[in-house]
Each structure stands twice: as structure tokens, then as C-alpha cells.
Amino acid sequence: MSELKKSIIETFGITEKEFESIKGFFKQKKIKKGDYFFQTGQYVPHLGFVENGILREFLYENDKEITKWFSTSGFFAVDLTAFIYGQKSKVNFQALTDVNLLTLSKENYDAIGEKIPRWDKLEKMFLTSCFSVVEDRIISHLSMNAEERYIQLFERQPQLFNQVPLNHLASMLGMTPETLSRIRNKLSKPIS
Incomplete structure (x- = not known):
């Protein structure tokens, strides 16, 4: 819960007292490797906060899996549009x-405003974030080449490169696995 507390206080600027008033809204959920938090076509009754582990967000396009995002420790995991609407x-x-998650139901998400009167402003900050x-x-994706996207992801989330299959990383970066391998090989060679 401490990672959630830190994230919510930093992201939303709420006080510790305000956090204490809503922490009971979050429920523990464990997901085994290979299992799903939710799948395409299901209603999304919860948002998740990853305490530890890695969730892969992906979709199918022309019978091909396309990785959209990885939710790791300290990140939320949700199809936001489906959850809100x-x-x-x-x-x-x-x-x-x-994966260990802390989940928040839509009902409890909507009830936060009763506990924290300034939630409307804070929610705008969350959605904007x-x-x-x-x-x-x-x-x-529009302004960087494949190598620049690789470097940016490596700088922001280096742990992914040891824990996530390369084909998933390549998909999220918008490149083929072969291109990812070429970039990795190029960047790992010492400059002479």
C-alpha cells in the first residue's frame, strides 16, 4: 500500500489524511503469470495499481498481437475509456x-468525491496525466526513429529488457523483432 500511497499523494497532491480516508477502497488481487486482469470484450469494473510484477496491455489487429503498454510497479492498469464509461x-x-495489484472498483472510484471534496480537480489531474x-x-512514434524510441524506453524502464520477451518490446516500440535485435547489437558493441 505504501507504493500506492506515494503515487497517489505525488500524482494528485492529496494529503496523507485524505489518502487514509480512501485507502480502504482498494482491494488486493493476485494474478498468476499468464492469467488476465481483463480481456477484450469484457466490461472493466476495476482499475488496477501494480504493486509488483508486469502486466502487458495488448490488442489483436488482423490476427496479430500488438503490445500497447507495460504496467509495472507504480503504474495504473486500466482501459480508461471502458472503465469510465x-x-x-x-x-x-x-x-x-x-502480479500483485490493488484494485479500485468503479463504484468506489465514484465515491472518492464523497471522501475528498476537491476530487473533481484531482480527477482532472489524473485524467490529464x-x-x-x-x-x-x-x-x-511520429518524431523519433526506431533507435531513439528504443533508447528512450531503455532509459525510462530498463527492467523491461530483462523481463519481457523481445517480440513484445518490439511490438510496443513499433518495430519488428529483427530491427530490435539489430539495434540492441549495435548499441551493445563497444565504440572503437
């Missing part, structure tokens, strides 16, 4: 390792 998910969240991540990903 009570729609069916367009993506899957599958555990690449055993989520969309900023998406915007950054779009900009990097």
Missing part, C-alpha cells in the same frame, strides 16, 4: 509475471 474493453491485460502519457507515446 462502462463499456467493454478494447484491450487485454495479461500478466507476464506473477493519463492522456499526457498517450500523447508522449504518439509524439515519440
Whole structure:
């Protein structure tokens, strides 16, 4: 719970007292490697906060899996549109390792406003933060070449490169596994 507390206080600027008033809304959930938090076509009744482990967010496009994101320790995992609007998910969240989550139901998410009167402003900050991540990903795919995207991900989340299959990393970076291998080999060679 301490990682969640730290993340919520830093992300939303709430006080420790405000956090204490809502911490009971979060419930523990364990997901075994290979199992799903939720899948395409299911309603999304919870958002998850990853305490530890790795969830892969992916979708199917023309019978091909496309990795959209990895939720690791300290990150939220949710199909935000489906969660907020009570729609069916367009993506899957599958555990690449055993995962410990703290989940928040839609009902409890909506009830936060009763506990924290300034939740409307804080929720805007949360949603803006989520969309900023998406915007950054779009900009990097439009303005960076494959090697620059690889370096950026490696600098931000180096642990992924030891724990995630390379084909999933390549998919998220918008490149083929062969291109990813060439970049890794190029960057790992000492400069002479």
C-alpha cells in the first residue's frame, strides 16, 4: 500500500489524511503469470495499481498481437475509456509475471468525491496525466526513429529488457523483432 500511497499523494497532491480516508477502497488481487486482469470484450469494473510484477496491455489487429503498454510497479492498469464509461474493453491485460495489484472498483472510484471534496480537480489531474502519457507515446512514434524510441524506453524502464520477451518490446516500440535485435547489437558493441 505504501507504493500506492506515494503515487497517489505525488500524482494528485492529496494529503496523507485524505489518502487514509480512501485507502480502504482498494482491494488486493493476485494474478498468476499468464492469467488476465481483463480481456477484450469484457466490461472493466476495476482499475488496477501494480504493486509488483508486469502486466502487458495488448490488442489483436488482423490476427496479430500488438503490445500497447507495460504496467509495472507504480503504474495504473486500466482501459480508461471502458472503465469510465462502462463499456467493454478494447484491450487485454495479461500478466507476464506473477502480479500483485490493488484494485479500485468503479463504484468506489465514484465515491472518492464523497471522501475528498476537491476530487473533481484531482480527477482532472489524473485524467490529464493519463492522456499526457498517450500523447508522449504518439509524439515519440511520429518524431523519433526506431533507435531513439528504443533508447528512450531503455532509459525510462530498463527492467523491461530483462523481463519481457523481445517480440513484445518490439511490438510496443513499433518495430519488428529483427530491427530490435539489430539495434540492441549495435548499441551493445563497444565504440572503437
